[in-house]
Amino acid sequence: MKIGIINSGLCNLGSVLRWVKTKFEKFDVIDSKKNLIDYDLIIFPGVGSFDSVITFLEKTELLDEIKKYIDSGGRFFGICLGFQILFNSSEEGKKRGLGYVDTTIEKLDSKKNVFVPHVGFNEVNTQEINLFQEITNNSYYFTHSFGFINDYKISDLEIGTTSYDGIKIKSFIKKNNILACQFHPEKSSKAGIKFLNILEKWLKKD
Amino acid sequence: MVKKRLIFILFYHNGWFYLSRNFVLQKVGNIDWLINKFNFSNIGDVIDELVVLNVNRDRPSVLTNEFFTDIEQLLNNVFVPLTIGGGINSNDSIDKCFNFGADKVLFSSAFLNNISIINYCRSKYGNQSVLLNIDYKLINNEKIVFHNNGTKQVEMLHSYLNKVVNFSPGEIMLNSIDKDGTGFGYDLGILKLLNNIKIPTIISGGSGKPEHFEEILKFNISAAAASDLFNFLGTGFKDVRKFLLQKNINVRSFD
Numbered sequence: 001m002k003i004g005i006i007n008s009g010l011c012n013l014g015s016v017l018r019w020v021k022t023k024f025e026k027f028d029v030i031d032s033k034k035n036l037i038d039y040d041l042i043i044f045p046g047v048g049s050f051d052s053v054i055t056f057l058e059k060t061e062l063l064d065e066i067k068k069y070i071d072s073g074g075r076f077f078g079i080c081l082g083f084q085i086l087f088n089s090s091e092e093g094k095k096r097g098l099g100y101v102d103t104t105i106e107k108l109d110s111k112k113n114v115f116v117p118h119v120g121f122n123e124v125n126t127q128e129i130n131l132f133q134e135i136t137n138n139s140y141y142f143t144h145s146f147g148f149i150n151d152y153k154i155s156d157l158e159i160g161t162t163s164y165d166g167i168k169i170k171s172f173i174k175k176n177n178i179l180a181c182q183f184h185p186e187k188s189s190k191a192g193i194k195f196l197n198i199l200e201k202w203l204k205k206d
Numbered sequence: 207m208v209k210k211r212l213i214f215i216l217f218y219h220n221g222w223f224y225l226s227r228n229f230v231l232q233k234v235g236n237i238d239w240l241i242n243k244f245n246f247s248n249i250g251d252v253i254d255e256l257v258v259l260n261v262n263r264d265r266p267s268v269l270t271n272e273f274f275t276d277i278e279q280l281l282n283n284v285f286v287p288l289t290i291g292g293g294i295n296s297n298d299s300i301d302k303c304f305n306f307g308a309d310k311v312l313f314s315s316a317f318l319n320n321i322s323i324i325n326y327c328r329s330k331y332g333n334q335s336v337l338l339n340i341d342y343k344l345i346n347n348e349k350i351v352f353h354n355n356g357t358k359q360v361e362m363l364h365s366y367l368n369k370v371v372n373f374s375p376g377e378i379m380l381n382s383i384d385k386d387g388t389g390f391g392y393d394l395g396i397l398k399l400l401n402n403i404k405i406p407t408i409i410s411g412g413s414g415k416p417e418h419f420e421e422i423l424k425f426n427i428s429a430a431a432a433s434d435l436f437n438f439l440g441t442g443f444k445d446v447r448k449f450l451l452q453k454n455i456n457v458r459s460f461d
């Protein structure tokens with residue numbers, strides 16, 4: 001199993017590495033242009049602002065490499081900002097995202113006056129997604145001011161949801177070979193460790 | 207719904223951990239002591255977030271390599287959200303914290319003295335990464351904000367808080383110097399100042415028993431912090447969590 005972790009310099013890298021290490025012994029940390037085709041999994045963690053991470057991807061040309069990798073069927077797992085870059089755009093910035101989810105990331109309080117950021121442990125409902133039912137009923141750690149909160153629907157996009165102060169945040173998505181979560185499994189204690197088992201199961205499934 | 211958080215604050219200086227009472231520090235043990243005495247690898251079962259404050263009451267704190275080496279050891283197999291504070295005085299020190307694995311950085315005096323580093327943190331790592339801490343104490347029955355570890359009087363809390371809210375940091379922590387380390391309970395007088403604030407707020411200073419957490423978490427407060435190692439790190443936080451769940455306070459249940 002060949003795993004690559006993208007280090008944009010805009011993430012809680014140390015925590016992600018410590019977390020991945022509990023399950024997978026070997027992985028590469030990627031911070032410059034590289035052909036990704038040989039990898040079995042690319043993990044994209046992120047604590048940062050939308051434009052700064054897209055700028056990093058443009059500068060290193062990793063933007064095209066990641067697209068090539070995903071388009072050829074490579075498995076991609078995004079965390080937090082690694083979730084948001086999959087969208088067309090974000091209200092947090094002006095840059096264009098990768099465009100795998102054909103809608104926009106919005107400010108959490110753009111429609112309703114909720115506390116921002118959404119921070120703390122919260123539940124994720126993934127009952128509609130077969131392989132990921134195990135995620136349901138676990139609490140995961142969130143910390144974000146922007147999110148997938150509109151009603152956009154598309155047939156090949158599977159969604160897990162989280163309730164927050166009267167709004168519904170789409171906190172987990174699966175689209176073919178792409179998996180991404182708004183929450184931080186690497187910060188979610190035991191539930192986060194269990195999450196690695198689910199990730200492993202997904203990798204083994206053809 | 208998002209759950210209310212129980213946060214633990216560790217005071218660290220030069221390889222040692224401390225208790226704080228009214229901002230006076232008392233050395234209690236080193237890193238091995240902390241890990242072994244409190245079975246630190248299981249800490250994620252009882253706390254929702256960890257804050258590590260690099261403190262130096264005599265002169266400005268500096269984030270040393272030794273700090274990161276020690277905290278790395280502490281976090282071996284611990285997967286909880288991490289905030290680092292104390293000695294964050296440059297853009298470079300902010301980058302170091304995130305690269306190490308922090309999710310948030312805590313700022314206090316920088317709000318008036320060095321706002322540019324807070325702006326740097328916000329634009330690079332997002333607004334949610336900024337935790338703004340406010341230390342205050344009562345002087346002639348007025349709540350007054352203090353900087354520089356409680357030594358420098360700044361201004362009235364309500365006007366300072368207005369400025370902080372307008373700046374709109376990711377989170378605000380309100381820490382009562384009078385209550386700090388006493389175990390007498392949180393400063394409930396602070397609650398009326400927070401009514402219309404739509405920013406997650408953490409109350410700190412004074413917790414001594416489970417009832418104290420309920421007294422503030424039953425209101426619209428996002429989190430309660432504690433820093434008394436002996437009182438809470440053993441079985442203490444477990445009891446607090448059990449008590450709060452019985453009282454229907456929405457905290458994370460045991461995994």
